[in-house]
Amino acid sequence: MRRVVCVGTSLVLALVAPAGAQVAGDEFGIERFRLSIDRAGVLDVESAAVPQHASWSAGVFLGFAHDPLVIYDNAMNPVDALVDRRLTTGLVGSIGLWNRLQVGAGVDLVGYQHGSDASPTMRALPKAGLGDARVVVKLLLAQTSAIRIALVPTLTVPVGSARGYLRENGVTFAPALAISGARDRIRAAANLGYRLKPRVAVAGLVSDDEAFASTGVGVRLGAAATPIAELMWSASFAVPVRDASANQTAVEMMLGATRAVTSGITVFAAGGVGLHNGFGTPDWRALAGVRIEAAPEQRARAVPMIVVAPKPVAPADTDQDGVLDAVDRCRDLAEDKDGVEDEDGCPDAPAKLAGRIVDGEGRPITGARVTLAFGGTTVEVAANEDGRFSTEYAGGVATVTVGAPEYQPNTVETTVAPGMAGEVEVVLLRAVRQGQLRGQVRSFAGKPLAATVTVMGAAAAEKERASERWRAGTTAQTDADGNFTLDLPQGTFDVTIESPGHAVQRRKITVKLEAVTVLNIDLRATSGSAR
Known part of the structure; x- marks a missing residue:
């Protein structure tokens, strides 16, 4: 037209x-x-x-x-x-x-x-x-x-x-x-x-x-x-x-x-x-x-007119592959020397890396963020619904860092030669979410007490792996004002409050995720103790 x-x-x-x-x-x-x-x-x-x-x-x-x-x-x-x-x-x-x-x-x-x-x-x-x-x-x-x-x-x-x-x-x-x-x-x-x-x-x-x-x-x-x-x-x-x-x-x-x-x-x-x-x-x-x-x-360079001859300079070979930089098309990547176009200084094909992201029970984690770092370069990919990912890079040592919501990040290293394929599996442990127990320990006369608060019992949730369970026997010491604070997972616990010269008290409490449970205790002095 x-x-x-x-x-x-x-x-x-x-x-x-x-x-x-x-x-x-x-x-x-x-x-x-x-x-x-x-x-x-x-x-x-x-x-x-x-x-x-x-x-x-x-x-x-x-x-x-x-x-x-x-x-x-x-x-x-x-x-x-x-x-x-x-x-x-x-x-x-x-x-x-x-x-x-x-x-x-x-x-x-x-x-x-x-x-x-x-x-x-x-x-x-x-x-x-x-x-x-x-x-x-x-x-x-x-x-x-x-x-x-x-x-x-x-x-x-x-x-x-x-x-x-x-x-x-x-x-x-x-x-x-x-x-x-x-x-x-x-x-x-x-x-x-x-x-x-x-x-x-x-x-x-x-x-x-x-x-x-x-x-x-x-x-x-x-x-x-x-x-x-x-x-x-x-x-x-x-x-x-x-x-x-x-x-x-x-x-x-x-x-x-x-x-x-x-x-x-x-x-x-x-x-x-x-x-x-x-x-x-x-x-x-x-x-x-x-x-x-x-x-x-x-570019052609003029020969300097000097009396003393310059010291010879060894030809540069940045990647140490035997192909000099003057003719090396890939100066930062070593030639793979496989008999195919070895004179160009370039590896024939990139390395292929595949992987799978799973939790502690071997179940796939969907949408995990995978960061591949190699030779000063970073590549980011996302895992699919099966927890799998794949990418290509120049080859050699690579650092694989994986993160996902509600999981602890993990980093592994792997090595894949140029032109070859490799596979890696990365396990992520679930991050435990917690609540808080706080309170004050006083005498019947209202004075702050120096006391030990001991929490016993297993968490009611977040127990998918033994390494992630809350361990019983956590203790806290009150401060000068009788106050104490403990971070705990969700669940029901037995709490023991002890102070020298005072009767021991035991309570049962329930902690919720991202919530504060308040426990204020007044201890009765034993016979012969100051009140």
Whole structure:
């Protein structure tokens, strides 16, 4: 379906207006595809990942767009194509700083475009020219083992001619939030932002501020450590914030592929179609390009002119697997040396760990929280209704910590080799819930007594395991005011109160969960004792 700009009868009249009529503006850009600043992005969707310090990237692409700007009347009959063919070259570059910041830049060059000479501006369409130059800053806000979040503001400055829909009429600013993550062979990224731009009107069409969003997915083909290629898909849309109408909403979907030629050079190609009305969204587009990337250790270094030769430095091998860091694709994971792709330095498959959470009687505990810690990374899963869980990790020693409501937490260690499967069972003991007994011991004369309070008898509940039963014979000593306090499980108990020179008293009490039972005692002095 052709992407259109429906400007109504007013634009049709503008096409045939006399030479002295007011000239409509064509000082706004229609190029919506902007290549991501590094290979971590997916086509035009920026990743939240930031490369290591001093790593750099550069890329160039050549793209063709068909009918990016077409006018229709109110009856949706085509009037004319202001731009029906456009050939664009895009240049991008970036550098990583301090492992948390990335700065990129880019510029678009329209090498050729063709369209109607009957423009609303009454001026001939320029055949070529420079577009907007842009600066992109990516600031990493947060990251885990699975996801990253970054702030990605973009500033554009017009550098080319102000005519012919080549560039914006002034400076634009587009702050955006980027979220990305990867698992196995699949990675994904999404952007959400707002674009501030100068307001330009051409007959019934208004180019103004807009909200935008995009998402992309990449799937690697071949071995996880050495993929032969990657398939990429992306979708983007932009909605005007003011003067909103369907004919200004831009929606486009693209599909492409990339392949590594060497460790630092990749080539890519993509094609896309417009799915909804909106200026700058073509019926279809196609593009191809190349990227070059390098980390600090890959750059050539000048040999210092010194008199004394430097001491030799042993090649680094972080994981001590015999594969040097310079060629090791998994520097923190040791190669498993199984005769299959041993030269890449990566284990062939992750370790798989399954387990079961049970109580002291071997019954499953549903919904228990399982935390797996290994190599500075933490993974959390939940046990199912059978008390079972499963997860994958890099392999080696792992600490498994399990917790559940009304149970005491427990921690165990297990070891599973990379590429192998292991199983663990964790037993949780029930946590005893308690009530409280408190009171005061006095003489018949009302004076506080120093007394011993002894509680005997078994709890009426919370006896599922012998190790969890309340033990009889718990005692408490009164303080200077004759007061005492005892924490007890739910149940009925025999209480004995003894004080030197006073008759012993025995009482039977009942304690409830999370409740206070009060027992105040007056002891009678024995013969010959002070009262």
